[in-house]
Amino acid sequence: MTTYREYVALGDSHTADVLTGLPPNTESTPVRCDQSPTDYPHQVAAALAIETFRDASCGGARTVDMAGPQTVPFGVNPPQFDRLTATTDLVTIGIGGNDIGLEELLAECVNPKALDPAAVLPPEDSCVAEYTRSGVDRMADNIAAVAPKIAAALAEIGQRSPQARILVVNYLTVAPVDGTGCRPFIPMADIDVVYLRDTLARLNDMLAREAAASNAELVDVYTPSVGHDVCQAPTVRYIEGFVPFSIRNPGLIAFPLHPNAAGADFQAEAVLAAIHRG
Template identity: 30%
Template sequence: MPLRSIVIASLALAGAVLAAAPALADPVVQAGKYVALGDSYSSGTGAGSYGSSGSCKRSANSYAQLWANANAPSAFVFVACSGAVTTDVTANQVGSITSDTSLVTISVGGNDAGFADVMTDCNLGSDSTCVARNQEAQTYARDQLPARLDAVYTQIRNRAPNARVVVLGYPHIYQLGGSCSVGLSETKRAAINQSSDVLAQVISGRAGAFGFTFVDGRSAFAGHEICASGARWLNSITWPIDESYHPNAAGQRGGYYPALEAVA
């Protein structure tokens, strides 16, 4: 066979071998360090399986743990704690954020505004008492909560300038005009939902001022509130009492987790 023919045949064979070889898979990109801050809505209070977290009630069913399980960050620091207010976050939680942190999540502000007391007063008091207590919480949220949120958000940004920060808001507790035949009056339910609206407005506004991503809990839980005809993702009054009016495991999995996954 002439030399030219041998060379052509060899090149053709090499091309065939390369074409038949499987393409190398894209390398798996591991998520960076993830720090989960916040209050009971972030810790997963109400969703069970708290392990050794004590009164902080960090749930294996929380959106933070679910995201870490699915995305395998290089490090996962879960410091959200039931009952936390903004000053607890700055004093006890933000120290977990380091310059290599790539994702921070947080929900906070509801306890500052006294939302637990709101729910207690609305369960034990009259319609007028409930409405007045909600108006008091809303005034606090508008007038005093912004500065408290700014203090938290400033520390987060200073500690991790390049991190994506996702701020998760609170859902409506009730679906108005829903299927509940007993329980709080519609007047009380509307007042409580209005407080959720005010918190969303304040928290989203301050988060946006820092360039953070806001996840609206009202949208994430729409159709699954207490009194909704669909599966309910929020506890009503339950035992232990501190788990009342918190997302259950289905709410963390079906509400918060996919909303976080969509932006993180």
């Protein structure tokens, strides 16, 4: 197996695995990046005994924050690409969710009426009606618009670190693939759960296409995490719900609708498996 000496991790909150380990890591980022010291990049670096490791991931990051600074409460995360050097030989990147407005979709689809499992939610009470008004799928358009930004980011990584092996890590399964919700734990109409499922699948499909077109490698954590979605039992799920609960670390709770400790471990295992296959 190839030995890697300089590893840089880039990405958003699904890379930083926010709040899965406390206190937040501040070695490479401000405290309000909420980067966990047990996120999957840290686990990968430890497993590979990396000599030089820089984790630039930050909650809320978008593709623009790869080459530009990201302002967070009480600090600024320097451009994530600043951690790349000509001798970097391993890079992981997980980005795109904030660009397409995934967090806004989740917030807008929350329906107080869905807190009652017996409530009947007519189609007009769903948020999918707003997101697909006049036959235009707003989230599908957002995904198409961010594709060239992903391509540009991957190209710049290659320019800054020409020796690097680049791994694109996609997003874990959030919603049940059968489209059935779990009210009141996810207070959303089932039709909106389906829309969330389909949007995440489209995002991951786009990331796979851009990785292939850029001669990067895709680490697919989406497909093998099916059955570990937010609606599963605390001992099974990799993503926490709107009211997070950590069965593994009762004193730690992951950020809602983000990877929990088991999810971070699974991401690390998938990245390490991809590295070993190479």
